Amino acid sequence: MWAITLGATFGVEHLQTVERAVPEPAADQVLIRVRAASLNYRDWEVINGQYHQVFPQGLVPLSDGAGEIVAVGREVTGFQPGDAVMGHFWQGWQAGGFDQALQAQTLGGPLDGMLAEYRVLPARGVMRSPAHLSHAQAACLPCAAVTAWQALVTEGRLCAGQWVLVQGTGGVSLFALQFAKLHGARVLVLSSSDEKLARARQLGADATLNYRTQPAWGAAVQALTGGVHHVVEVGGPGSFAQSFQALHPGGQINVIGYLGGKAGEINPLQVLQTQARVRGIAVGPASSVQAMCQAISASSLQPQIDQVFERDAVADAFAHLAAGRHMGKVVLSL
Ligand SMILES: NC(=O)c1ccc[n+]([C@@H]2O[C@H](COP(=O)([O-])OP(=O)(O)OC[C@H]3O[C@@H](n4cnc5c(N)ncnc54)[C@H](OP(=O)(O)O)[C@@H]3O)[C@@H](O)[C@H]2O)c1
Incomplete structure (x- = not known):
């Protein structure tokens, strides 16, 4: 089988296509023919050696993938060949609170990821894909969608009528928009592009603002919404102060990404004055994936795919993302 791995030097141009033996599933494992993988910002960092952990040559990158089961171990129940599945980002986090010991069990580093023809995973490390989704659509779910669900629904207990602030129009943010609308919430989308904002309105956004032309957007969000109850904070330190200004008293800020940089300051007084609830989100456990898939199936929700690239265009796909x-x-068809 083929697999694409990190090379001796970091960078997409140094990825290597290698031949490996098709793995045999152990008693509790399933063998998946991977059909699609989706790109996350994290994958870009891993491949370029910019992630907070550095992984060695030979690692198979990409956290998110979906395909069909082709063989199951003798103790596996609940799955059979032909089942469409996707891998869990966290291979060991089933439910409940996060445990640092789980850090070693994420796909796409330190565990091999999904950019390979076949992947063997423990049966508890995969989830049946929602039946109405293609492999390409299912491959969008494990990181981006689960992160949005964990922030707004599992942890945030989102209610109808509340306002959600979504930063940017990437993978996490558009799932957050879709899940918020599914729950009857109102959504304000920020983007650097007026064209993307127009498309966000077509997807259900109730209000939009361009964060490039209006960098001090906090007060404007406050004026438009009366204060947002949930922030999907992917900008990081650069947007954090604005998020506080946009917040409804007692609102929640989900710290998810750092697209605007890693260094900055937090004034604890702002937390006190706004009675904000600020929490870090690290994707989510299998229990969240299950609840999310149930909602996606019930609503026939369609993940928003920007573009599908072929396997030999991995570099083009990452250039598009970057x-x-x-x-x-952004999806790879495998
Ligand atoms: N903690 C977790 O569990 C978790 C899980 C998944 C992702 N993440 C992180 O969340 C972030 C988003 O991930 P993603 O996969 O959704 O990325 P993505 O698909 O690459 O989305 C990036 C988009 O975010 C917007 N953006 C860029 N710089 C921004 C800034 N300074 N402020 C606000 N928005 C900005 C842009 O949207 P416009 O073009 O519309 O401006 C850009 O297209 C990344 O930092 C990623 O590492 C964290």
Whole structure:
């Protein structure tokens, strides 16, 4: 089988295509023929050696993938060959609170990821894909969608009528928009592009603002919404102060990404004055994936795919992601 791995030097141009033996599933494992993988910002960092952990040559990158089961171990129940599945980002986090010991069990580093023809995973490390989704659509779910669900629904207990502030129009943010609308919430989308904002309105956004032309957007969000109850904070330190200004008293800020940089300051007084609830989100456990898939199936929700690239265009796909031209998910067909 083929697999694509990190090379001796970091960078997409140094990825290597290698031949490996098709793995045999152990008693509790399933063997998956991977059909699609989606790109996350994290994958870009891993491949370029910029992630907070550095992984060695030979690692198979990409956290998100979906395909069909082709063989199951003798103790596996609940799955059979032909089932469409996707891998869990966290291979060991089933439910409940986060445990640092789980850090070693994420796909796409330190565990091998999904950019390979076949992947063997423990049966508890996969989830049946929602039946109405293609492999390409299912491959969008494990990181981006689960993160949005964990922030707004599992942890945030989102209610109808509340306002959600979504930063940008990438993978996490568009799932957050879709899940918020599914729950009857109102959504304000920020983007650097007026064209993307127009498309966000077509997807259900109730209000939009351009964060490039209006960098001090906090007060404007406050004026438009009366204060947002949930922030999907992917900008990081650069946007954090604005998020506080946009917040409804007692609102929640979900710290998810750092697209605007890693260094900055937090004034604890702002937390006190706004009675904000600020929490870090690290994707989510299998229990969240299950609840999310149930909602996606019940609502026939369609993940927003920006573009599908073929396997031999991995470099083009990452260039597209890095340029920020995309809206929603960038997918590889395998
Ligand atoms: N903690 C977790 O569990 C978790 C899980 C998944 C992702 N993440 C992180 O969340 C972030 C988003 O991930 P993603 O996969 O959704 O990325 P993505 O698909 O690459 O989305 C990036 C988009 O975010 C917007 N953006 C760029 N710089 C921004 C800034 N300074 N402020 C606000 N928005 C900005 C842009 O949208 P416009 O073009 O519309 O401006 C850009 O297209 C990344 O930092 C990623 O590492 C964290």
